[in-house]
Amino acid sequence: MATFxxxxxxxxxxxxxxxxxADAFAKEARRRGVTLQMWRVLAALHQKDGxxxxxxxxxxSIDVSTLSRLLDQMQQRRLVxxxxxxxxxxSVAIHRSAAGEAVxxxxxxxxxxxxxxxxxxxxxxxxxxxxxxxxxxxxxxxxLEAVGTPAQTTRQGRKSTNPSTMRSGLWRSx
Amino acid sequence: MATFxxxxxxxxxxxxxxxxxADAFAKEARRRGVTLQMWRVLAALHQKDGxxxxxxxxxxSIDVSTLSRLLDQMQQRRLVxxxxxxxxxxSVAIHRSAAGEAVxxxxxxxxxxxxxxxxxxxxxxxxxxxxxxxxxxxxxxxxLEAVGTPAQTTRQGRKSTNPSTMRSGLWRSx
DNA sequence: TCCAAAAATTTGCATTTGCAAATAAAATAT
DNA sequence: ATATTTTATTTGCAAATGCAAATTTTTGGA
Numbered sequence: 015m016a017t018f019x020x021x022x023x024x025x026x027x028x029x030x031x032x033x034x035x036a037d038a039f040a041k042e043a044r045r046r047g048v049t050l051q052m053w054r055v056l057a058a059l060h061q062k063d064g065x066x067x068x069x070x071x072x073x074x075s076i077d078v079s080t081l082s083r084l085l086d087q088m089q090q091r092r093l094v095x096x097x098x099x100x101x102x103x104x105s106v107a108i109h110r111s112a113a114g115e116a117v118x119x120x121x122x123x124x125x126x127x128x129x130x131x132x133x134x135x136x137x138x139x140x141x142x143x144x145x146x147x148x149x150x151x152x153x154x155x156x157x158l159e160a161v162g163t164p165a166q167t168t169r170q171g172r173k174s175t176n177p178s179t180m181r182s183g184l185w186r187s188x
Numbered sequence: 189m190a191t192f193x194x195x196x197x198x199x200x201x202x203x204x205x206x207x208x209x210a211d212a213f214a215k216e217a218r219r220r221g222v223t224l225q226m227w228r229v230l231a232a233l234h235q236k237d238g239x240x241x242x243x244x245x246x247x248x249s250i251d252v253s254t255l256s257r258l259l260d261q262m263q264q265r266r267l268v269x270x271x272x273x274x275x276x277x278x279s280v281a282i283h284r285s286a287a288g289e290a291v292x293x294x295x296x297x298x299x300x301x302x303x304x305x306x307x308x309x310x311x312x313x314x315x316x317x318x319x320x321x322x323x324x325x326x327x328x329x330x331x332l333e334a335v336g337t338p339a340q341t342t343r344q345g346r347k348s349t350n351p352s353t354m355r356s357g358l359w360r361s362x
Numbered sequence: 363t364c365c366a367a368a369a370a371t372t373t374g375c376a377t378t379t380g381c382a383a384a385t386a387a388a389a390t391a392t
Numbered sequence: 393a394t395a396t397t398t399t400a401t402t403t404g405c406a407a408a409t410g411c412a413a414a415t416t417t418t419t420g421g422a
Contacts, residue, residue, distance in 0.1 A: 017296070018231075018234065018296045018299070018300070019235070020231050020232065020234070020235040021235070022319060023231075023299070023303060024209075024303045024306060024307060024315070024318070024319060024322075025206070025209045025210065025213065025299070025302065025303060025306070026231070027319055027322035027323060027326070028202065028205060028206040028209065028322060029206050029210060029249060030249055030322075030326050031202060031322045031323075031325040031326045031329070032199070032202040032203050032206040033249040034249075034325075034326055034329040034330075035198075035199045035202065035325070035329055036199065036203060038329055039199065049408095051408090057192075057194050057197075057200070058194065060192065060194070061193070061194040061195070066370075066371090067370070067371060067372090068369090068370060068371080075203060075204055075207035075208075076409095077409070077410055077411090078370085078371075078372090078410095079371085079372075079373080079409080079410060079411080079412095080408070080409055080410065082371065082372055082373085083372085083373090083408085083409090084408090086372095102369090102370080102417080102418070103370095103416085103417055103418080104369060104370045104371070104416070104417045104418065105369090105370055105371080105417095106370080106371065122191070122192045125192070125197070125199070126192070128199065129197060129198045129199060131328060131329065132198060132199070132325045132328050132329055133198060133325070133328070134328045135324055135328065136321065136324070140321070141198070143317070144198070144318070144321045145196060145198060145201055147310065147314065147318045148198075148201035148202060148204075148205045149201060149205075150309055150310065151205040151208075151209070151306045151307070152201070152204050152205045152208055154305060154306050154307070154308045154309065155205070155208040155209055155212055155305065155306055156208075223378095225378090240400075240401090241400070241401060241402090242399090242400060242401080250379095251379070251380055251381090252380095252400085252401075252402090253379080253380060253381080253382095253401085253402075253403080254378070254379055254380065256401065256402055256403085257378085257379090257402085257403090258378090260402095276387080276388070276399090276400085277386085277387055277388080277400095278386070278387045278388065278399065278400045278401070279387095279399090279400055279401080280400080280401065
């Protein structure tokens with residue numbers, strides 16, 4: 015029963031491609047004095063400054079506790095600052111410093127170069143298709159717990175209304 | 189100069205999708221008593237048993253030193269065995285045990301369920317296109333050191349003839 | 363108003379990770 | 393045949409990671 019071919023297994027192909035790009039870029043970033051994870055935080059802040067820690071964690075796919083400690087370091091290096099925000103004193107808003115912005119601006123062209131390198135051989139239409147599909151995969155897996163073969167007592171209920179899962183027809187209507 | 193949109197940045201989309209699928213599947217695998225990394229090793233061995241450590245490291249995208257220690261554990265759990273091979277006594281061939289195979293067979297349908305879940309909304313033609321593109325990205329990044337903006341003294345030479353980089357027109361002829 | 367439950371972040375702690383150095387065997391040169 | 397270099401794997405060690413518990417603030421009731 016040769017029913018499983020790793021070379022054609024989507025999660026494998028995804029992980030493998032992502033790892034290669036990440037590893038290559040990580041070296042480049044380290045030369046500029048920041049780790050890959052720091053770059054991810056900076057890029058997320060470039061997209062939207064002043065995000066809360068949890069928000070940043072979701073955005074960067076970094077575990078929130080790991081991120082908390084990473085932010086300690088970034089703060090020490092004066093790349094970001096923590097600011098206990100106005101309304102909700104529970105959340106902490108993270109802001110890029112001028113230095114943080116400078117490093118980001120320095121790394122953006124490098125990042126784009128790696129993106130171009132990765133996408134060699136794809137025309138812009140194909141590249142758009144690829145990106146759309148990746149967004150789709152992400153949405154399809156929208157923070158769900160278990161799929162398929164329920165092991166033991168896997169509860170299958172929707173846990174609150176998740177917009178990303180709604181959008182993509184993840185749940186069959188019933 | 190809003191020249192960088194994270195939401196449209198390929199490495200980001202890739203990492204994000206990969207992380208979600210991996211995280212979700214990791215939980216499922218842990219319920220079966222294996223970590224995600226162990227599953228990766230087992231799946232690689234399912235594809236081709238008796239691989240050398242270095243080979244497995246490349247296949248799984250796990251660092252070789254990390255893998256070496258992971259194999260210690262898997263060996264203790266009797267999932268795999270190390271065998272100093274015939275010809276080249278330097279390399280160590282890793283073999284799945286019966287128990288290792290059993291867990292693998294148990295996890296394969298689960299893995300496939302997650303793959304289907306991720307690919308909801310894609311027809312089989314689109315899915316093939318996606319996989320081909322991911323293979324392309326992987327090949328495009330074929331173990332190269334640096335692209336674009338050479339920081340400091342980045343040597344740019346091809347390091348031996350790499351078939352995966354040749355295939356995909358990574359290097360402009362000159 | 364006061365209290366229990368919920369939410370955001372941080373911290374404790376054991377494990378995992380990855381670079382660099384150490385070890386071991388094979389290939390190559392002298 | 394012996395020394396040198398290369399290749400494969402493992403190990404030392406410091407740093408990163410992630411789960412669970414602790415802490416702090418907010419929210420929604422009695």
